[in-house]
Amino acid sequence: MKLxxxxxxxxxYQKEIADDxxxxxxxxxxxxxxxxxxxxxxxxxxEELNKDIFEHPCHTTCSGIGYHGDVVPVExxxxxxxxxxxxxxxAGYSNYVPSCITSFGLxxxxxxTWHHYPEIEEKVREQLFKATGREFVIPGNLAHxxxxxxxxxxxxxxxxxYKLINKNTGEPLKVVDHIGCHYxxxxxxxxxxxxxxPYVLAGMVEEWGGKIIDYPERRHCCGFGFRQYLVQANRGFxxxxxxxxxxxxxxxxxxxxxxxxxxxxxxxxxxxYVINEMEGxxxxxxxxxxxxFTYEEVAGLVLGYDPWDLGLQMHQTxxxxxxxxxxxxxxxxxxxxxxxxxxxxxxPGFVNVR
Amino acid sequence: xxxxxxxxxxDIRFEEGLKACxxxxxxxxxxxxxxxxxxxxxxxxxxxxxxDNEEIEKLLKSETIWYCGECMxxxxxxxxxxxxxxxxxxxxxxxxxxxxxxxxxxxxxQLAIKRTVGESILNTGYCVHLDMIHPELHPEQGPxxxxxxxxxxxxxxxxxxxxxGNGPGILRKIxxxxxxxxxxxxxxxxxxxxxxxxxxxxxxxxxxxxxxxDDSTDNEYFRHIYKTNNGSHTK
Numbered sequence: 001m002k003l004x005x006x007x008x009x010x011x012x013y014q015k016e017i018a019d020d021x022x023x024x025x026x027x028x029x030x031x032x033x034x035x036x037x038x039x040x041x042x043x044x045x046x047e048e049l050n051k052d053i054f055e056h057p058c059h060t061t062c063s064g065i066g067y068h069g070d071v072v073p074v075e076x077x078x079x080x081x082x083x084x085x086x087x088x089x090x091a092g093y094s095n096y097v098p099s100c101i102t103s104f105g106l107x108x109x110x111x112x113t114w115h116h117y118p119e120i121e122e123k124v125r126e127q128l129f130k131a132t133g134r135e136f137v138i139p140g141n142l143a144h145x146x147x148x149x150x151x152x153x154x155x156x157x158x159x160x161x162y163k164l165i166n167k168n169t170g171e172p173l174k175v176v177d178h179i180g181c182h183y184x185x186x187x188x189x190x191x192x193x194x195x196x197x198p199y200v201l202a203g204m205v206e207e208w209g210g211k212i213i214d215y216p217e218r219r220h221c222c223g224f225g226f227r228q229y230l231v232q233a234n235r236g237f238x239x240x241x242x243x244x245x246x247x248x249x250x251x252x253x254x255x256x257x258x259x260x261x262x263x264x265x266x267x268x269x270x271x272x273y274v275i276n277e278m279e280g281x282x283x284x285x286x287x288x289x290x291x292x293f294t295y296e297e298v299a300g301l302v303l304g305y306d307p308w309d310l311g312l313q314m315h316q317t318x319x320x321x322x323x324x325x326x327x328x329x330x331x332x333x334x335x336x337x338x339x340x341x342x343x344x345x346x347x348p349g350f351v352n353v354r
Numbered sequence: 355x356x357x358x359x360x361x362x363x364x365d366i367r368f369e370e371g372l373k374a375c376x377x378x379x380x381x382x383x384x385x386x387x388x389x390x391x392x393x394x395x396x397x398x399x400x401x402x403x404x405x406d407n408e409e410i411e412k413l414l415k416s417e418t419i420w421y422c423g424e425c426m427x428x429x430x431x432x433x434x435x436x437x438x439x440x441x442x443x444x445x446x447x448x449x450x451x452x453x454x455x456x457x458x459x460x461x462x463x464q465l466a467i468k469r470t471v472g473e474s475i476l477n478t479g480y481c482v483h484l485d486m487i488h489p490e491l492h493p494e495q496g497p498x499x500x501x502x503x504x505x506x507x508x509x510x511x512x513x514x515x516x517x518x519g520n521g522p523g524i525l526r527k528i529x530x531x532x533x534x535x536x537x538x539x540x541x542x543x544x545x546x547x548x549x550x551x552x553x554x555x556x557x558x559x560x561x562x563x564x565x566x567x568d569d570s571t572d573n574e575y576f577r578h579i580y581k582t583n584n585g586s587h588t589k
Contacts, residue, residue, distance in 0.1 A: 026524065028481040031515070035524045039514035055522040058532040066482035068424045069467040070446040071552065072475070074367060076545035083535060105426075121365065121445075131538040181425040186437075188430060195430045208384040221386045225423025230471060233583040235494065237390050239425065244389070273496040312515045316496035336501065353380060354566045 003021055003275045011192035017151040018095035018141040022053040023088040024147050027100030028061050030262035030294070036311025037262075037296035038099055041145055044299055048159060049152055053097070056087045059337040064102040068226040078110050079131065086134035096139035099150060101261035104144040105182025108190050111138065139323040142190075144183065145178045145259050150192055150200045153207040161304030164210030166255075166332050167327035172211035173255040176290070177201035178245075178268065180261025181221050195219065208302045217248035223271070242271035246290070253285055256322045268292045273316045289317035302326060308334050356452075358414065359405040362444050371440030373504045375399045380427035391421040392589050395428055395438035402441060414449040417587060420460030450551060456559035460587070462579045465556040468549055469571050476537055479528030483508070 022045070030038055045051045063080045066072035072080075098104050114121035128134055149156070164173045179198040184191025188265055193199030198219070202212045223241030228234045245268070249257075259265040269292040275281050276289070286292040292315065293301075300310045307328065312319045313335045321328055379393045379401045388395065398418065401409055413419060422442040429437040446455075455461035471481050489500045500510060503555045507517045516523025540546045560567035560575040567575035 028483075031480070031524045032484045032487065035510050035515045036513040038408075038524055057520075057522040057526060058529055060479040060528055061475055061481045062538055063475055063481065064547055066467075066471050066475050068443075069471050070443065070450070070471040071464060071468045071548060073447060073544045073548050074365070074443075076540055076543040076548075079539045079543045080536065083539065113370070118367065127542050128539070131542040132535045134535075181427065185426045185430045219427075220389065221423060221425040225387070225388070225421065225425065227463060227467060228423045231466050231579075232491070232581050233463070233579075234460075236583075236588075237387070239494075240390050241386050270494050270496055270499075274494050309513065314498070314502055314509070316498045321552055326474075338505045338512050 013188065013189060013192065013197060013199070015143070015147070015192055016141060017147045019151075020051050020095075021090060021093055022043055022051065022095045022097040022148065023093035023139075023147070024053050024055045025059050025084055025096070025098045025100075025103065026055070027061070027098070027103065028065065029102075029266070030099050033266045033314065034262060034294050034297070034311060036300075036309065037294040038315070040296045040300040040305060040310055041099070041149070043305075044149070044156065044204045044296070044303065045241060045313045046058045049319065051157060054091055054093060056091055059078065059084055059087055061105040062098070062100070062106055064100070065105060065226060068102065069230055070227070075124070075127070077106060078113075078120070079127045081107060081110050082124050082128045082136055083132060083134060085136035085139060086128065086132070089135070089137045094137065094140035096142050097145050097264070098142075099145045101144065101180035101182050102149045102263070104142070105186055107142055108187050111142065112187060131312050132274065138326055144191075144200075144260070146200050146204075149295055150203050153204045156204075156299055156302065157280060159205045160208060160302045162302055162326045162328055164205060164208045164298070164302070164326065166325045168325070172209055173252060173322070175205045175210040175213065176213050176249050176252075176254045176257045177218070178222060178257060178259045178261075178264050179204065180259070180264050183260055185219075201260055204295060204298065205258060206297070213252045213254055215249045215252050217245045220245050221262070222247070222267045224263045224267055229267070237265060239271045239274060242267055243275060246272070246275070249290075250283045254290055255285070255325060257296055257306075258298050259292065262294070265292045265294050269315050286320070286321075288321055291315070291317055291319040291322045293319070293322075301326065304309070306330065306334075308337070355407060355411075358407055358410040358448065359402075361448055362402070362410075365444040365447060367440040368444035369443065371437040372399060372403060373434055373502070375403055375436055376434060378433065380431045380433065384427045384431045385422075385438075386425060386427065387423050389420045390571075390589075391587050393418060393421040395422070398445075399436065399438050399441055402445070412503055414445060414452065414454040415457040415461075417458045417460045419445045419449060420458065420463070421587070434568075447564075450548060450555075453551065453555040453558075455552075456555045459579075459582065459584055462556065462559065464552050466571075466576060466580045469576065472549055472552075476533065476540065478527075479533055479536065481582045484525060 067077040188194035225239035228237040
């Protein structure tokens with residue numbers, strides 16, 4: 001298929017993304033494995049884009065991993081989510097922005113269910129009130145944090161200090177995107193580009209100078225599979241899925257992977273380490289690994305944030321090959337320095353990352 | 355004998371996930387679990403829509419229903435708008451409600467998920483917390499994770515987090531009143547009951563198998579269900 005044809009198809013899978021005044025809910029997985037990404041997201045929203053984005057200290061997990069691990073019943077998950085909506089309502093916001101794809105999928109599933117079965121929504125309202133005394137208004141707009149970055153990709157691109165371009169060759173970096181199963185496989189109309197023509201990350205990559213690789217297993221699961229990773233005895237499933245993706249993308253010689261979901265980058269990063277340990281196999285150029293990034297990390301690098309302020313030192317697969325190609329200056333000595341810098345961590349949620 | 359089909363129909367995910375399957379097998383073709391395990395979602399949906407009570411009971415006690423990774427790739431592809439993944443979620447819920455989950459190796463793992471993710475939700479407010487991602491339980495995380503884990507508080511705060519601190523921010527301490535609300539939600543909506551059932555049937559099974567099981571994650575039964583793979587699950 002010609003690229004122009006694909007562009008035309010993508011254009012049919014657009015969604016409404018609010019312009020300002022966001023209620024932000026954090027991701028359990030992203031906070032644990034990619035804390036620098038959430039810091040960078042809020043910095044971009046507040047300092048680069050001058051947006052109003054609010055985080056309530058009393059919000060909790062959405063319970064999504066417990067729900068898809070099948071220990072949390074659907075009625076319980078719905079009511080936990082309803083409580084999050086109540087916090088949003090009480091804070092005076094209506095544009096709900098989760099930082100997690102599992103959460104985004106769960107919110108989408110619940111809102112669709114309530115739309116078609118108003119009696120279930122009514123029951124959840126009663127249960128929430130009985131348990132907490134809280135009430136809620138359904139969000140006016142639901143957008144994943146990456147949707148918001150996608151919406152403002154041009155504004156971010158206009159401020160770019162670095163591009164996704166190999167400074168030595170002038171060629172665009174070849175980028176593999178992975179949007180995460182629960183972004184749009186359940187409800188394609190709720191994701192930019194739907195499930196078949198993923199564009200939320202591709203739009204960022206193209207705007208910032210890179211080139212997206214369309215490879216056969218682009219839409220395959222990273223292998224989280226909830227219980228398939230949570231229980232040690234099942235992890236063969238998880239690594240087998242990632243391996244299938246690596247083998248499919250390898251012939252296209254990608255420079256990097258960009259991800260949407262908080263869990264996927266962890267699996268695509270760690271399983272490369274394990275496959276190398278087990279089989280001595282690496283999938284990147286020059287017998288290197290393929291660096292894996294969150295979309296916030298990529299946006300931060302483009303804007304010139306320090307790689308170690310973004311938390312790239314938490315990755316197991318080294319990111320330096322991409323930093324070097326982009327011409328990003330960094331201090332190798334600082335990589336493993338955990339000491340708090342001046343100005344860091346003093347005002348949580350409002351900190352500068354450099 | 356209860357009518358399992360009727361019980362399944364009480365789950366909204368079953369009602370939404372299964373209309374009339376025409377057995378085309380597209381779900382199986384796209385399914386990551388079907389590539390790895392001896393697993394065929396088409397057959398499961400076909401069996402369930404037959405409403406054969408004995409066969410459904412066998413399924414509820416089987417390894418099969420625990421192979422799905424709930425990626426929902428099947429939902430996108432089904433030409434009839436079915437979602438075998440949602441059918442699986444309803445089957446798993448019923449298997450736990452009836453205590454059938456302990457009859458399979460994969461089903462017994464539900465106790466491990468309950469005692470890790472399930473307990474974490476109510477104790478910390480997070481599904482997963484850095485404190486519980488111990489390198490010994492997660493060798494796949496690699497040597498870099500050992501450094502992250504050892505320096506977790508310092509590192510998270512160096513990146514701008516608020517590790518176990520008050521107020522908003524990354525890995526903040528979720529206030530006790532928020533945790534109390536979560537616990538009350540679990541009581542009111544059946545979440546607590548699900549946890550209790552998983553514990554009750556697991557303790558019965560541990561006795562039957564002669565494996566010690568206390569309330570921790572460091573006992574014979576927990577280690578057995580967390581680590582054992584009898585090797586019969588894949589093709």
